[in-house]
Amino acid sequence: MCYYDGIGVEEDEQKALEWFSISAENRNSVSQYWIACINNTNIEGNEKKSFEWFLKSAENGNSDAQYEVAKYYKDGIGVEEDEQKAFEWFLESAKNENSNAQFEIAICYNNGLGTEVNEQETFKWFLKLKSAENENDNMK
Numbered sequence: 001m002c003y004y005d006g007i008g009v010e011e012d013e014q015k016a017l018e019w020f021s022i023s024a025e026n027r028n029s030v031s032q033y034w035i036a037c038i039n040n041t042n043i044e045g046n047e048k049k050s051f052e053w054f055l056k057s058a059e060n061g062n063s064d065a066q067y068e069v070a071k072y073y074k075d076g077i078g079v080e081e082d083e084q085k086a087f088e089w090f091l092e093s094a095k096n097e098n099s100n101a102q103f104e105i106a107i108c109y110n111n112g113l114g115t116e117v118n119e120q121e122t123f124k125w126f127l128k129l130k131s132a133e134n135e136n137d138n139m140k
Contacts, residue, residue, distance in 0.1 A: 063098040
């Protein structure tokens with residue numbers, strides 16, 4: 001992160017990528033996530049490679065990466081569009097307390113995206129999301 005953000009050293013994206021790669025090969029989900037982000041942001045047409053790194057990170061439990069994998073499946077970015085897999089990854093991320101995924105899973109249940117319409121589940125996830133927002137407001 002220091003090379004990527006220029007903290008204590010001169011900003012150097014290539015060196016950051018080298019260090020992220022070493023860590024990522026050792027199954028560090030945060031490094032895998034950052035490699036995906038770098039590929040996604042800076043290398044046009046590299047959506048498939050970004051997806052592969054997001055997937056590795058997601059499989060290692062990173063809720064932000066799980067959310068990204070779901071979005072890629074939902075929108076068909078770098079991978080064939082698949083509403084069922086999108087739903088599954090949104091759900092996994094939502095269970096891991098990702099508020100963006102909690103919102104998306106409520107929408108999935110509400111609209112039947114990758115699952116059956118389920119008003120109770122829709123309400124449950126919107127309520128969970130609202131409860132988390134209230135907790136965050138109380139911490140300020």
